[in-house]
Amino acid sequence: MPTPPRLEVQDLARTFEGREVVAGVSLTVAPGQVTCLLGPSGCGKSTTLRIVAGVDRQSGGRVLVDGTCVSDDAMHLPPEQRGIGLMFQDFALFPHLSVGDNVAFGLDGGLRRHRERVAELLERVDLGGFIDAFPHQLSGGEQQRVALVRALAPRPAIMLMDEPFSGLDNRLRDDIRDRTLALLKEENTAVLLVTHEPDEAMRMADEIALMRAGRIVQRGAPYHVYNNPKDRAAAAFFSDINIVHGEVHGALTDTPFGQFLTPGMKDGTRVEIVIRPQHLRIDFDRQGRGPNPTASDGVAARGVVERARFMGRESLVEFRMDHDATILKATVPAVFLPKPGTPLWLTLRRDRCFVFPA
Missing domain, CATH: 3.40.50.300 (P-loop containing nucleotide triphosphate hydrolases)
Structure with a gap:
């Protein structure tokens, strides 16, 4: 027993x-x-x-x-x-x-x-x-x-x-x-x-x-x-989050960062792609060259720096995105303090994203 x-x-x-x-x-x-x-x-x-x-x-x-x-x-x-x-x-x-x-x-x-x-x-x-x-x-x-x-x-x-x-x-x-x-x-x-x-x-x-x-x-x-x-x-509840909005079509959701698999959701369903700031990446290799649709990590989306703060072990950078003017936050190790108004390209870590119905 x-x-x-x-x-x-x-x-x-x-x-x-x-x-x-x-x-x-x-x-x-x-x-x-x-x-x-x-x-x-x-x-x-x-x-x-x-x-x-x-x-x-x-x-x-x-x-x-x-x-x-x-x-x-x-x-x-x-x-x-x-x-x-x-x-x-x-x-x-x-x-x-x-x-x-x-x-x-x-x-x-x-x-x-x-x-x-x-x-x-x-x-x-x-x-x-x-x-x-x-x-x-x-x-x-x-x-x-x-x-x-x-x-x-x-x-x-x-x-x-x-x-x-x-x-x-x-x-x-x-x-x-x-x-x-x-x-x-x-x-x-x-x-x-x-x-x-x-x-x-x-x-x-x-x-x-x-x-x-x-x-x-x-x-x-x-x-x-x-x-x-x-x-x-x-x-x-566990951390700050970013939200990217999209709509399902054919089990895929189009976003400025490329397509996400959304199986089991009906066409037309509004969804939220949730990502934590540490998993939003600044694509330094792509700066000045624009997005690359064939990149393995998806399409980059451009944002303009709103403000940047050093938090002790990392820097928190806030961007206003070109595609819909929403604010997204990214954390970067050590000191990284770009000036407000600086345009930078961002990519998502898809394996760390969560997709929920809006």
């Missing part, structure tokens, strides 16, 4: 005052797996997390831990009986307790009985010398690490994390994320993480569940969700 997932959510629903906030959410999380609920504010991801934690109750559906139901229409275990750890934006450390006492707070017998376990956890996040310090003596990043090991101290089967890094300075965030991920993997903890930041989800998750209006609209490995978005909104 196959081993059940550590956490399973089945057809979860939650209604507030007649409004469906969570609708038919289902997912599983295995031991050692990080699943990220990703989506904009108000999409239902934090409500889903609260239901799994047991601090809110669903209107329908079930929550199972290691194959055992902990909440359905008939019963609802309180949070402390679910074997679940919680970590939120607010570190919620007790200011009157030492770091060691904070970490041992949820352990039977406290720090006196579990000092070795507490010291080991603090050592693993480079805070071994702070067991007798107090929270006000620590930096924000150090307090975050204390909150993490406090949640891990009872060895929870599941860790729920709601925007846990949003209060940190940008310079600290990547380091704390990496430390957190390493420790959670070492403990083989099943993690359900809520965030509205695509970069955080891509960095931490084994699986992303993209939410919109209370539903999971796409679920899969970060690479798959990023490179195979379900629709235009899913593509746009």
